Amino acid sequence: MSRYASLSDAELVRSCREGVSEAWNELVERYSRYVYAIAVRGFRLSDEDAEDVFQDVFTRIYTRLDSLRDDSALRPWIAQLTRRRCLDALASKGREVPADDVLAGEETADLTEVEEAFTIREALSGLPDACQDILDRFFTRDQSYKTIADELEIPSGTIASRIARCLKRLRTELEETE
Amino acid sequence: MTRLYDEERLGVLLRLLRPAPMGWVRAAQELPDARRTFDEIVARAEADLAFRKALIADLEQALSAEGYEPDRRILDEIRERLSES
Numbered sequence: 001m002s003r004y005a006s007l008s009d010a011e012l013v014r015s016c017r018e019g020v021s022e023a024w025n026e027l028v029e030r031y032s033r034y035v036y037a038i039a040v041r042g043f044r045l046s047d048e049d050a051e052d053v054f055q056d057v058f059t060r061i062y063t064r065l066d067s068l069r070d071d072s073a074l075r076p077w078i079a080q081l082t083r084r085r086c087l088d089a090l091a092s093k094g095r096e097v098p099a100d101d102v103l104a105g106e107e108t109a110d111l112t113e114v115e116e117a118f119t120i121r122e123a124l125s126g127l128p129d130a131c132q133d134i135l136d137r138f139f140t141r142d143q144s145y146k147t148i149a150d151e152l153e154i155p156s157g158t159i160a161s162r163i164a165r166c167l168k169r170l171r172t173e174l175e176e177t178e
Numbered sequence: 179m180t181r182l183y184d185e186e187r188l189g190v191l192l193r194l195l196r197p198a199p200m201g202w203v204r205a206a207q208e209l210p211d212a213r214r215t216f217d218e219i220v221a222r223a224e225a226d227l228a229f230r231k232a233l234i235a236d237l238e239q240a241l242s243a244e245g246y247e248p249d250r251r252i253l254d255e256i257r258e259r260l261s262e263s
Contacts, residue, residue, distance in 0.1 A: 021210055028206045036198035051202055055251060058206035062213065117194035120183075124192070139192035167185045174183060 002026050005125075010071035017065055027074075028058060033140075034075075034118050035082050042111040043086040049093070053085045060085075075118070083111075123173045131166035138163055205249070216252050220259055234260055 004012060004026035012030070015023030035057050039050040060081055068077055124132055134152070137143040138159075149156035183191075197203075219241070223230040232240035237257060241248060248256070 019210075024210055025207045028203060032198040032203045032206065033195040036202075037195050041194060051199075054198060054202050055205060058209060059251070062209050113191065113194060117191040120188060120191045121195050135192060139189055140196045164185070167188055170188055171183055171185075 002029075005029075008072070009074040013065060013068060013071040013074055016062075024062070027061070031075075031078055033121070034114070035078065037114045037117065038079065038082045038111065039086055042083075042114055043090065045086060045089055049089045053082065053089055056085050057082050079115075120170070120174070123177055124170060126173050126177070127166065127169055131169055134159070134162055135166050135170070212249060212252050215246060215248055216255060219246065219248070219256055223256075223260070230260075 002022055002025065004015065004020075004023050007015065007023070007026070009030075012023055012027055016027055032054075035054055036050065039045045039053045040047075045053060057078070061078060068074065124135065127135075134148060137148050137151075143151075145156045145159040148154075148159050154162075219233075223233055229240070229244075232243075233256070237253060237260075241253075
């Protein structure tokens with residue numbers, strides 16, 4: 001794990017402005033799932049459109065980082081950039097775009113869930129590496145018990161109980177941070 | 179207010195943030211290099227009339243002849259910059 005992974009958003013932004021490439025890599029790593037989820041879950045863009053939005057959002061982040069007024073407000077800034085680019089993508093395809101940036105109820109619900117999911121992911125980063133790894137493999141990479149067991153070299157019969165224990169720790173982490 | 183999550187709900191939310199395709203992430207991480215290439219090409223085009231004319235005539239071939247391998251996004255930006263000036 002990069003030493004930049006433990007930095008706050010504000011610290012990360014400052015390092016990116018100083019041209020530290022590892023900091024930029026970490027910023028992309030930290031927010032890539034978020035931008036991707038907004039595009040494909042919140043706005044249901046096709047893979048092709050989502051890729052255009054994804055690359056464009058990170059280009060804008062990189063070229064406009066100096067215009068961010070509050071370094072700790074990176075996440076809402078990225079969310080806003082991504083939503084606007086998604087709306088542009090929908091408009092360019094002739095799909096109906098909610099007026100004045102007002103999103104339809106269903107899209108709003110999905111975007112709210114993406115925000116909630118990001119909070120869960122932040123809490124996940126407070127867990128031991130082994131817990132982060134097994135939960136990520138099972139829930140977001142769809143790996144089977146067997147694949148996880150083979151790759152981590154642990155008995156497959158213990159996977160379910162390890163996942164349950166890590167979920168319990170995640171709950172505790174969330175309760176302590178709220 | 180503290181929100182309580184059961185394991186099922188945590189699983190649903192964890193599944194929402196799936197990894198973006200690796201190629202997309204890598205391309206985004208390589209942006210600083212791509213921007214440096216873009217700046218270098220634009221600076222050369224501004225200083226070297228022959229290079230600029232070659233870019234306007236056939237952008238991809240001119241860049242390839244000079245050893246550049248910029249991605250599509252950079253090509254689009256250079257095209258846009260050349261058409262502005």
